[in-house]
Amino acid sequence: MTQLVRYETARSALAEARSVDEVKDIRDKSEAMRAYARMAKDTQLEIDATELRLRAERRLGIMLSEQKQTIGMNRGGWQTCGSGEEPQDRIPTLAEVGIDKKLSSRAQRIGGIGEQAFEAMVESVRDRIASGERIGLNITTADKKERRAARERDLASRQAALPNKRYGVIYADPEWRFEVYNRDTGMDRAADNHYPTSSTEDICNRPVADIAADDCVLFLWATVPMLPDALRVMDAWDFQYKSHCVWAKDRVGTGYWFRNQHEILLVGTRGNVPAPAMGTQVESLVDASVGRHSEKPAKFYELIERYFPTLPKIELNARAARPGWDAWGYEAPVNEMA
Known part of the structure; x- marks a missing residue:
């Protein structure tokens, strides 16, 4: 007592x-x-x-x-009023x-x-x-980890309180349209055979910024030949490029200069988004098996959830429902569409 x-x-x-x-x-x-x-x-x-x-x-x-x-x-030093004497109300x-x-x-x-x-x-x-x-x-590092986690929770609470829902995390895998050298002979393995694709201009024009919170992080998938287009889209959506990681696949794909065996996940931000605390970052090379055409491994959802466990999240071009996420896209579950 x-x-x-x-x-x-x-x-x-x-x-x-x-x-x-x-x-x-x-x-x-x-x-x-x-x-x-x-x-x-x-x-x-x-x-x-x-x-x-x-x-x-x-x-x-x-x-x-x-x-x-x-x-x-x-x-430090004297704050004078022209008299050469120390003022009576001098700030210590x-x-x-x-x-x-x-x-x-x-x-x-x-x-x-x-x-x-x-x-x-x-x-x-x-x-x-x-x-x-x-x-x-x-x-210390431990304090920084807690402070970073606290910032993330505080950001989530403010975003959840907005009158119109805004997302702190946007995860996107656009339906890139890659123009082959010869459409008569080069379309046998094109994405158009699996789902409708869109021009980079159309993807740029999507009002993604309208659903992004003032402080928001964008995870944007890019194939090797579409990297310049992805950076253009990121800028059009009002995000600034920060970094990227690489998906190392267990299967070799196509390519003109190299047989591509990886995809790139770009990271961009707007506003003030806390980066991972020192010592908590994952490695930039992520090994994962290839699934259905264009399907992304669960490891990347888990990575995002580890970095931002409480921020409101949406997946663009989603194919399946995931707890805690909203979804949008051609193949998104109807009852999960935002």
Whole structure:
């Protein structure tokens, strides 16, 4: 009960703090309490003290950011009014209130995290300490992974709240029309034999941007000869190319210069989409067996779901229903069409 009272009192003091030095004092006392709790092996006290430090640093970061945008920051030296004397209302420097550049940078990074994402991060930290994990509070790889996951969840919650549905993930496999050298002799293995194809111009003109959220990632399939067309489509749909991975097939196909045994999955973004956290990226070469004509392996759905587990998703030119996804296309299941 004593610990609970101490925790609630500190939370109240933090909520009432109005100056940077007040918040900094609460942050320092929380860190001292956290260090003591570790030595005393008091898990609950460590959990509470860690949360207080995080909340104090977030509050500190928000205050510093607001000060930058309003009265500005004192970077050092005198701020004079022409008299040569120090003004009575001079803004103190960060160093004068005990804030070094490292703490200032960390606090402003935490302060920039959305409310829901921050609460998710706090909950994760509490759970990790409760499970016996000994964690530091520097922005380590593990912290970056959690912060990235929290950003993804926060983005998903905002997209799901939109009045007209918008997608954070668009996965597309357009029905590319590849013009062979000779349509009399070169059509025996063309895509047109399997499904209707469309011109690149028609694909470009689809209003995909209208269903994309402001912050959205596009995964766009391209065959080797259609790579320039795919980049053109990505630009027309209002996405900027970022990277790609390669599907290494277990069967050799056709080709004029080489016998193609791979396809390319382009990645483009619009807005502010979180890239995978360091250490969580998958390899760019993905081995998978070939299925029906133009069918894509399940591995790539799983890759996308691993990167963006909560964002609203739609597959364009879908052939089958997949839980958690909407679908559109000539062969898409009727009851799943968006």
